[in-house]
Amino acid sequence: MIRRLLPALLLAVSLWAQAPAQAPAAAPATPPAAAPVPITDTDIKNIDAPKPEVRAKGDPDGGLTGTVADVSVADSKKGLTIADVVNQIGQNKIAVNFVWTLITGFLVMFMQAGFAIVETGLCRAKNANHTMMMNFMVYGVGMLAYFLIGFAVQMGGVGAVANLGGTAPLSAEYTINLFGKPFGLFGQNGFFLMHHGTYDVGVMVVFLFQMVFMDTALTIVTGSAAERWKYAAFIVSSFFLGAIGYPLFANWAWGGGWLANLGANFGLGKGYCDFAGSGVVHAVGGLSALALAIIVGPRIGKYTREGKALAIPGHDITMVLLGCFILAFGWFGFNPGSTLGASGNGNLRIGSIAVNTMLAGMTGGFGAMFYMWLRYGKPDASMSGNGLLAGLVAITAPSGFVNPVGAAIIGLIAGVFVCISVEFVERVMKVDDPVGAISVHGANGLWGVISIGIFADGKSNYGGSWNGVNGSVTGLLYGDNGGQLVAQLIGVSTLIGFVFTLVFAVNLIIEAVVGQRVSAKSELEGLDLPEMGALGYPEFELKTTSH
């Protein structure tokens, strides 16, 4: 009893003690406004640092750590000056943004592990080594292509990235004149990260962050073509996508290219907007996945002679759902990290972006689970996982521009849409996609791009403008005249009509030169031995099937 009463008693005593201070006082006379006093170097010099003998006793509460003593001094003879303090403030801002962008980039890199086990779990055990190796090596193949060529094509003309302290060397965009307006087509600086002064601290941060995004797009393709894709063809195809296919569209959207400037040049909202890459990363990856799935054709046994689709279950649903969790975790790097900073220029929206991300993933999972439950009588586990991913894919583009309710709706629609799309791709198009990559990333990447033109609420403010147009990104539901939606749809048209066509045509050449599909014998045996030389599960006896 005493224990319960004691806190209440202490609270009452403390309130009584504070009461005089909280009592309303007579309104004080308004003091005359004092003229601002300029701070001088002398004022700065008079700030005392903690004395060494005090500091030597340790600093358990942190009050003595990070003081004037830690401000870098440019000239020790002059001592601390205002210029030193201001420079330190600027460097602190950029340091915060560097650390933020790098750590979120590391999270995105870890998504490769999520993709690897999702895809491997959804494939049969006899292809585990092959599927895992594609996911593992796409990281290196993509990085090499991007280092040599892709980064310069994508970001070589982006100009200064203010959040990262400038990145001034990325200043050469190849531009043509079309319809009387400049159309940026590709960047020209940054080959090998040495070309034209790009050996620069800010450029390195941009490279790392953009590289892991590009690799995410590449690893999507390995899922749709899994269990029958020739490993050598995978290497060549992935190199092309990392060097040219992905960077080209990414330049148009993020690198200062023509899509980003649809607002400035043609009055279409703020131009094509894609905050973190529903279009740039996921739709490019998903449409490339569709191109490959069509070219390599369905797996043996996927369709009967009458064309009826048969289920080919994956071998480990625990891997699949664990992979989905890893991806959801990595998405906290993907979307909030796309501010490229945490300090300045409206970047405190990182909390809102992270919440939007988690909400859309949640509603996406629910949407798919309930759709499958109502339609087929059971809450399908792999489709629930795909629903979560679809929600995350869809919110990637609008995450920086919408409110939490908008995010939840976008995710819910994505969760249902992915199920309908999987059925359409499998039963109507008769395209075999073992992991649902086309629907998760392609279809919902496009939905995410479109959703900006509808749900962007006009409340975001990243330095007062977006894509060089003043104001906030606003969609139809919040008073836009439809111009933003048109810009988004032009992006969708470019993805389907140009990017898909380019990727398809190049992969037809690879088909002619290298060959895309393994032999029927290898496919029936499983690709682990014929393609990789070792089984994924050598001590297990694998079930013999007719497919």
Added chain:
Amino acid sequence: MVAVGLLIMLAGFLLSLLSLPLATAVGVRMALVLAGIAISLFGLIGVLNRAYLKNAIWKR
């Protein structure tokens, strides 16, 4: 037919692009872009994919 499908898809994209100089009204631009997307989808699903289905592995 594969090449025809790819050309139709590209034509859909070009129609969307041409909406920029051909019109200034948002409604007209949107109609042209939607038509471009529809043409590209027809090229993809109705022509290109159908060409592959003719020789699908499960028909052999």
